[in-house]
Structures are given as structure tokens and as C-alpha cells.
Amino acid sequence: MSKIADNVQHIRGQIADACAKSGRDPSSVKLIAVSKRKPAADILEAVRAGVQHFGENRVEEAEEKIPAVMAQLDQRLTWHMVGHIQSRKARDIPGLFDVVHSVDSLKLAQKLSRQIGNGTTPLPVLIQVNTSGEDRKSGLSAFDWQSSDDVRTLLVQQVRAIVELPHLHVQGLMTMAPIVDHIEAVRPVFKSLAELRQMLNETLSLTLTELSMGMTDDFPVAVEEGATMVRVGRAIFGERD
DSSP states (O other): OHHHHHHHHHHHHHHHHHHHHTOOOOGEEEEEOOOOEEEEHHHHHHHHTTTOOOEESOOOHHHHHHHHHHHHOSOOEEEESSSSHHHHHHHHOOOOOOBEEOOSSSHHHHHHHHHHHHOOOEEEEEEEEEOOOOOOOOOOTTTTTTTOOHHHHHHHHHHHHHHHHTEEEEEEEEEEOOOOOSSSGHHHHOOOOOHHHHHHHHHHTTTOOOEEEEOOTTHHHHHHEEEEEEEEEEHHOOSSO
16 A cells, blocks of 8 residues: 555544544545645545545646646546635636635635636635634634624625625635644634534525535544535645655
């Protein structure tokens, strides 16, 4: 067994353990292997280990890497855009990625919607929200939304505007937790996202199902708090060059 395959097996075991703690079915959690700055050969090893979902952070890298990988396969993979999208790159997203996790503003959502146009299958997207309150994190402001009427009202307005756009299929929410010394410190961030999804579903009569949260250092806690997608890179592929 290759090192990558061994890593994938170990992570799936951790996901299963976290699901057991929270009374969940492990099949309800998608493992997204974040392959930024990793070669096609590493991705193909992960495919052989059973991974079907891959995440990339930069459009320029993905434009070269995705065709190179798919040219060597006779099976379909699902490609996720998990990084920040520059406005000028919005036009390159449809057709390259199957799912976008990082719709972090109404302006970006509008640009993506215009790029798709009529007669095309809506693009599955997740709305990125900032539940940690860190200034350097992208996303709709959602820190302290439970106790701040102003934050909650604006958040609901922004989400309503995004879900009403044509050509986008909003499936759920995404967040990024802060880097902490102890993994339990991020639990409130993930718990807040899960509660936010419930509030938005109830307030706007939506059926948001996805929660993209949890990375290499904290995904077990994210799964315990309801993550349906975890974005794991370093624990699968090793340190990035």
C-alpha cells in the first residue's frame, strides 16, 4: 500500500470514529482531498485509494492539472473549488469545477451566475461565511450572529439575495476555522455553522444540506458537529512544496 493510500485509509477511520461518537453514518461525510501544489501522479494515487472528490485552491493551477489528470482516467471525478476566487477569475469557474465552496460575497455570486447563462445546468455552490470573526478570513460576516440582530438580519438578506440568483444551486455553507493550539477550541466555530444552516433553512424556507468544514488539523471535531464535507490536504499528500 502506498503512503497516500495508507493516509486515506487512516483518515477514513478517523471519520468513522467521529461519526460513531455523534451517531452518524460515515457515508454521510464526503472526503475532499485538497491537492493544491501536488502533481497529477499524487492525485492518481489517491484515486486508486478510492478518493473521488478533489479540491483545488487556484484557478490557474487547476486549468492545467485537471485536464492532465482526467486524460489518464476512464472514470469521472468531482472537482471542488475551495479557495478564494478573484473577481477576474469567475469566468473560468463554470466548466472547470463541479462544486464551488467559496462563494464569499453577493458580488462574486452575481458574477458566477452571469457566466453560466440560460440552458445550462445550475452550478452547485456553497456560501462561505466567517463564523470565527477573524479579519483575514473571507466570507459573509457571521460572527456572533446568534446574539446580534444586526449581523443576523444582514446575513439573512445576503443569503436570500444569493439563493434567488438564477443559474446557481446553493447547497449549503462553508467556513474555515482558526488555527489553534487545542482542537476543542474550534468546536464553537463548527457548531455555529450548523446552527446557522438550521436558522437559514427555517427563516428562508430553504433546504440547505451541506456543511463544508474541517481540515487536516480539526476535521474529526467538524464531523462530530455535522460536517458533510471535510477538506483534507496535508494529512493525505504530505507537506506542500
